Structure formats: structure tokens, C-alpha cells
Amino acid sequence: MSPDDDGYGNDSGRSNDGYSTLGGTRQTRTRLPDSQGGDGYGPRRPARNSRSLFTVLGVVILLLAAIAFANMGGGGGDNGGDGARGSDAKRPGSAPTAATGTKPVTGKNGSIPSGYAHDEQGAQSAAANYSVALGSADMFDKSRRRAIASAVYAPAVASARQGALDKVYSGEDFLANIGLNADGTAPAGQTFISRSNPVGTKVEKFNGDTASVSVWYSALFGLAGEGSKNPVSESWFTNTFALTWTNGDWKVTDFTQKDGPAPVGRDQAASPAGEMADAVEQFGGFTYAR
Known part of the structure; x- marks a missing residue:
């Protein structure tokens, strides 16, 4: 959901088939019943307890x-x-995902966590939370989108980013391709779902007041509802954020997006549209921290 030049491409950084998923199969092994003799298998040997x-x-x-x-x-x-x-x-950049014991988020800028620690941990927390904000359904609402851009981007680039984002997210072709109305709302009887779920973060570079942090995440995107032509599907991406320490907090100056790494999908049956819509409305997101 990012433009080609600004991280929010018209095809949202997805492949040509933006709503495809990987199917997976599992093989099962059948255990034959214990034989009582005479069937060619013989009785199972007694367990060796010791x-x-x-x-x-x-x-x-x-x-x-x-x-x-x-x-x-x-x-x-x-x-x-x-x-x-x-x-x-x-291994360079790798780190455990367990909590460090330090609380890196002390406040909020609107609905977005703010007040990150001025260290690598704080930079990772900021990148994870910013990926959630930039991948949310709020990006399709003009006023909320501008509030997100102001909270996430450094002041030096925020104004330019707002204009670029407005141009992309208000484009009729873009909205029509994903099944939304011209004002960015979902058609009657359907629920628009766009949610990023970070799996992990990695520090690429850190130089005190600047950092480069990659966020690996899964994304739910689509319309839940009867007759939806773009049903909710899952995709995997990695965003790499360029961050700078500005006015006492980490802010984004740029970011890039690439596909994957994507796991093989399991053979689970897709949930009904109503159940998917209810789940997203009932289960809130997280504030991410290292």
C-alpha cells in the first residue's frame, strides 16, 4: 500500500496478483492398528521401559x-x-524478540505511540509502530492520513509526504482497483481491512542520531463482506525505515518495501467474511516494543 517513489505504490508494493496466497499441503501418516497375529505384521514389541x-x-x-x-x-x-x-x-543484526525490561514508549502522538528511547531499542520500537500506522485503514481517510504523516515523518519531509500520499490515496483508479468508493470508504455491507502485524525488527545501521531498521510483517488486506471481489488475504513484506532523532523522538525520513520472506500457507479453511470482519473489529492491535 505504498507509492512507487514514496513507499506507497499504486499497487501497494504487492505482486501483480495482490490478493493471492500461497497454498500449503500437509502429509499425514496413518498408524496401522496393533496386530493380534496372523495378519502379516505381527504383534508390537513391548516397550523398553528403562x-x-x-x-x-x-x-x-x-x-x-x-x-x-x-x-x-x-x-x-x-x-x-x-x-x-x-x-x-x-549474527549481525539478530536479537531475541523477548522484552528487554526497558519501557521504550512513554506517550502518544494522537493514536500513535511516541516518546521512544534514544537507542537501538527505541529505534526498533518506533519502526514497528510506524509500520502499523502506515499500513492501517486510517491511511484511506484524508484527515487521519495527514495526522499519521505528521506524527510519523520528520518535519523536514512531512509536508512533501502528505502531498504525495494524498495524490495516491485519493486516486480513483487506485481506490477502484481495491474495491473502495471514491471517498475511500467501503461499499455498503462490506468492511475494509488493512492491518500490518510486525513479526520482528532488525537494526541495519545505527549511528546515534540516525538509524536504519527493517520490519518484517504480515499484512491483512481486502474487503470482508458478501459478494466482495477483493476478499481479505494475507501477504508478507519487509519495510526498511530510515530514522532520525528529531525533537526528542525517532522520526521517519524515508523507507523502502520489498516482498517476503513469505512462509508456506497451511491448509486451513478460509473464515467466512462476517467472521473475518468481526475479528478485526473485536481484536485491537498492539503497541510494539523491544
Whole structure:
């Protein structure tokens, strides 16, 4: 949902088939019933209790050791690159997604969290929350869109971004292609859904007052309702935000979007349109923080 030059392309950064999903299949293994003899399979051998007991104990011990290791923070500190976790421990940009214990968001700018910490954690939190705001259905309402742009973008670029966003999101062809009315509202009897759900963040660069942060997220997009020609589908994207520390907070100066990484879809049946619309209205979003 971003223009080609400004992160919000007319095709929303999606593939030509913006509403396609990946289908997945699962193979099942059938266990034959225990034989009572005479059917060619023979009876199942009795379980070896002592061996099973040692196996269970071994697994429990390994789990306890792993938990203790994690609670100690890896034990090896900066020198743990060749320890139990191997080379993955120092993989550039990677970090655990567990809470750090520091509260990075202290306020709100309208409906958007603000007041991020002036460090890498704060930059990641800002990028995640800004991806949610920029991917929301509010971007299709003129007044809300301008409020989002003012809250998310640095003052030096906010005005230019507002004009570019207005041009894209008010385009009749763009709105018609996604099934919305000329004013950006959904047709009668249908619910428009646009929601970004961050999965993780990664610091690409950090230089004190500037940062580059990538956000990997899934996106729900489409119209829920009987007769919808654009049913709600899921897509996966990665946005990379250029951030600058401005007036005591992180602000966006630019961002790019690319497809994926996308997982293989499972063989779950799609929910009815009414159930999907109810879910989005009843389940609120999160404030994201590291």
C-alpha cells in the first residue's frame, strides 16, 4: 500500500496478483492398528521401559540446562561466539524478540505511540509502530492520513509526504482497483481491512542520531463482506525505515518495501467474511516494543 517513489505504490508494493496466497499441503501418516497375529505384521514389541525412562530424563535435563543458560544471558558474554550457540550468537543484526525490561514508549502522538528511547531499542520500537500506522485503514481517510504523516515523518519531509500520499490515496483508479468508493470508504455491507502485524525488527545501521531498521510483517488486506471481489488475504513484506532523532523522538525520513520472506500457507479453511470482519473489529492491535 505504498507509492512507487514514496513507499506507497499504486499497487501497494504487492505482486501483480495482490490478493493471492500461497497454498500449503500437509502429509499425514496413518498408524496401522496393533496386530493380534496372523495378519502379516505381527504383534508390537513391548516397550523398553528403562530405555524410555532414560530418554525422558535426558530430554528434561537438556531443557533445564537450556533454560538456565538463557537466564544467565549466554554465560560467555562477548566471548561466547564459539560457545554453545555457535556462530549464530553473533549474527549481525539478530536479537531475541523477548522484552528487554526497558519501557521504550512513554506517550502518544494522537493514536500513535511516541516518546521512544534514544537507542537501538527505541529505534526498533518506533519502526514497528510506524509500520502499523502506515499500513492501517486510517491511511484511506484524508484527515487521519495527514495526522499519521505528521506524527510519523520528520518535519523536514512531512509536508512533501502528505502531498504525495494524498495524490495516491485519493486516486480513483487506485481506490477502484481495491474495491473502495471514491471517498475511500467501503461499499455498503462490506468492511475494509488493512492491518500490518510486525513479526520482528532488525537494526541495519545505527549511528546515534540516525538509524536504519527493517520490519518484517504480515499484512491483512481486502474487503470482508458478501459478494466482495477483493476478499481479505494475507501477504508478507519487509519495510526498511530510515530514522532520525528529531525533537526528542525517532522520526521517519524515508523507507523502502520489498516482498517476503513469505512462509508456506497451511491448509486451513478460509473464515467466512462476517467472521473475518468481526475479528478485526473485536481484536485491537498492539503497541510494539523491544
